[in-house]
Amino acid sequence: MKAAPYPITDPPKRSHSRGLFEREEVRLANRNSGMLLEMLRHDVTPAGLHYLLIHFDVPYVASAEGWTVKVGGRVERPLTMTLDEIKSWPQRTLRVTMECAGNGRATVEPRWPSQPWHHEAVGTAEWTGTPLRHLLEKAGLGDDVVDVVFFGSDRGFDSGEEHDYGRSLKPAHAMSDDVLLVTAMNGQPLLPQHGFPLRLVVPGWYGMASVKWLDRIEAWDRPFDGYQQVRTYVYKRDEHDPGIPATTLRVKSLMVPPGIPDWYSRSRMVDAGLVELFGRAWSGAGVPIVKVEVGVDGVWQEATLDPAPESRYAWRGWRFSWDAKQGAREIACRATDADGDTQPLDQRYDNAGFGNNMVHRLMVTVR
C-alpha cells in the first residue's frame, strides 16, 4: 500500500494476461456490481441489483435543485434547460434490458486487464423520461451536424488521458422517440449511482451509450473523437486493428443457477428428478428472441418461451423441465433472435473482451 503512486498521466501500458488476476482487476470488481443471477427471476431487476459500471467516481449531488443541462455547438439556439422544464415535456416509460459491453470479459483468453465480469453485468429497469428529440428540436440541430455528443459530470483519467465521460450518437438516432432523457428508474428518482438527477438511456445499445449525470450536449460538425468513443468500446482483433464500434447488444441468454451453491467455488448441487430451469434471453435494438435451447451434456433441446415482452427492449423469459440424472452434468443455454443470430459455443476473441455472448454453461452435481 506504500508503493509509489501510479503515474496517472503516463501510466505503464496494460497488457493481456492468462489465469490469475491482478489486484487492480479485483478492485474494479469490488467497485462495480453485477446482478446476482438468481435475480433473473424478477421481470424488473430490484433496486440495487441492476449492474453498475462506474468509470470514475459517482458525483455527489446533494439535491436536483439547480441542475441544468446545456445544449451547444452547431445548434440554432444554444440552451440551458432546468430539470423542471425537461420534466414538463411528454414523458415515456420504457422497460429496457441493459448490459455492459464488457460482460463476459473475464473468460476471454488472453484477458484484457479491466473490469473482470463473468456473466452478471446486466439488468432490466423501467426508465421514465422525455424523448431527447424534444430538447434537440428546441435547440435546432444544424444541417452540418454529424454527431450529437453527451457529457456526464464524471471526470477522470484513462490510459493517461484526462476527460469528462462522453459518448455520441448520430443525429437520426438521437432524434428517435426511444432515446430518453431519464429522471426516474422503476418509478423512483434515479439513485446516485444510476445517474441522479439526469441521464441518457439508449435502449438496445450496450450501457456505455447511456451517459449518466448528464451535464451538457454538444452538436458537432465532425465525428466525436473522445476517449470513450474511439479509444475503447471498439471491437478489435488486436491493438493494431482499427476495429468496429460496439453498439447494440448481441443476442444472449442466461439462466438462474439451479440447486444450491458452494460458498467459495459457486459449484452447485442439484437433487435428481424434475428441475424447472428458468432464464432470460435478449438481443439488441429490439430484435425479438425467437428460440432458446437448453443443452444438457451437449444435447440441445428447445425451451419454452414466455410470452413476448411488451417492450421490445426487454428480456424474454424461458423455461425448461430438466429430468436431472445423478452425476456430474453440464447445462447450458443458447438464444437465437429474429435476425437468425445465435450465441456461439465458445467466446469470440476480442482484444479488450467486448461483446462476449458465448453460451452460459454451468457444471452441476446431481445427487
Add this chain to the structure above:
Amino acid sequence: MKAAPYPITDPPKRSHSRGLFEREEVRLANRNSGMLLEMLRHDVTPAGLHYLLIHFDVPYVASAEGWTVKVGGRVERPLTMTLDEIKSWPQRTLRVTMECAGNGRATVEPRWPSQPWHHEAVGTAEWTGTPLRHLLEKAGLGDDVVDVVFFGSDRGFDSGEEHDYGRSLKPAHAMSDDVLLVTAMNGQPLLPQHGFPLRLVVPGWYGMASVKWLDRIEAWDRPFDGYQQVRTYVYKRDEHDPGIPATTLRVKSLMVPPGIPDWYSRSRMVDAGLVELFGRAWSGAGVPIVKVEVGVDGVWQEATLDPAPESRYAWRGWRFSWDAKQGAREIACRATDADGDTQPLDQRYDNAGFGNNMVHRLMVTVR
C-alpha cells in the same frame, strides 16, 4: 469452463496465497458488492450501495404473504408467527453502521481465499422492526437456554458442509432492546438482497450476526455449533488456533478519496491548494468515536469531528482542511474510540483475514 465440477461435498482444502488472485475470488467480488467510498458523503447509504455479502443464493420470495417465523427448541410455547403479528408489536427505527467481518481481507498477507474486500464492505441504514425480545417473551425461553439460534432460508455448502445459514446470540443479548426483527430498510420494505421479508439486525456487531431471510429461531441448551458460528468468523493466528469469535466492529475510519481517479489503477489526481477531506468513523457496540487523525506523508493532525450521531450505532463524520502541496503524497486517517482503541498502522494478521481495521491510506498525485 468445461472442467470437471468442484467436488462440492469434499472440496480440496483452500490455502493462503500472496499476490495475484484466483478466479474464485474474482467471482465472489463480482457477486458481493461494496459501498463506493465517495458515497461516504451520505449519512444514510443510498439503496443499492450498502455492502452485501451473500453466502449462498438470495432466496426468491415473490411475496411476503404467508411468510412465517418458527420459534422452537427450549421454549415454553413453540410458536409460528406471521409477519402481520410481528409488525403489530411496538416498532423501533435504529440507524446502524454495519460492516463485514472480512472487510480489508484482500490486503492481509498471506491472504485467505474468500471474498477479497479492500475497504468497501460497510454501509449505514435505518432499520425498522420490533425488538426480538417481544417474540422471545411470548415463546418463553427456558432457564437452561445458553444460545438462541437464528436460521435463514438460504442453504448451501461451505468446505464440504451443507447447512442453512445460521448464527446464535447469548440469551441476554437476544433480549436487549436493540436487537431487532426487521421488515424495513430506509423506510422501504426490505430489498430481496437485504433479507426480504424478515431479517435480524444486531447493531454494533459485524454483519454475519444479522441473519437475513429469517426462517426459524431455536433455543438451545448447549452451545450452537453451526458452521457459520464455529468454523468461520473466528479470529485465529493460524488454523490450529482455537481462536476468539468475531463479535463487535473494531474502531475504523474511511475517507472519501479526494480528486479524480484513473479508471484502471484508481490512482488519484488532486489539484494543489486547500482540499476539504471528509470521511466517517465508527466503532462497535455503540462505543463513541472521540478522535480522528489525518496523516499526510506520515505527519498526523487532528480532524474536526461532526456532531455525535443521534444513534450510538451510526458512523460519525469528520473533516480536515488539507493544504495540498505538489508531488506524490500519502494521506491516511485513523480513528480512536472512547475505550481508547485506535486503528493500527499495519493490518494485524488473522488466518482468514477477519477484523482488519488498519488505517485507510491513499496515494495521490498533487498537481
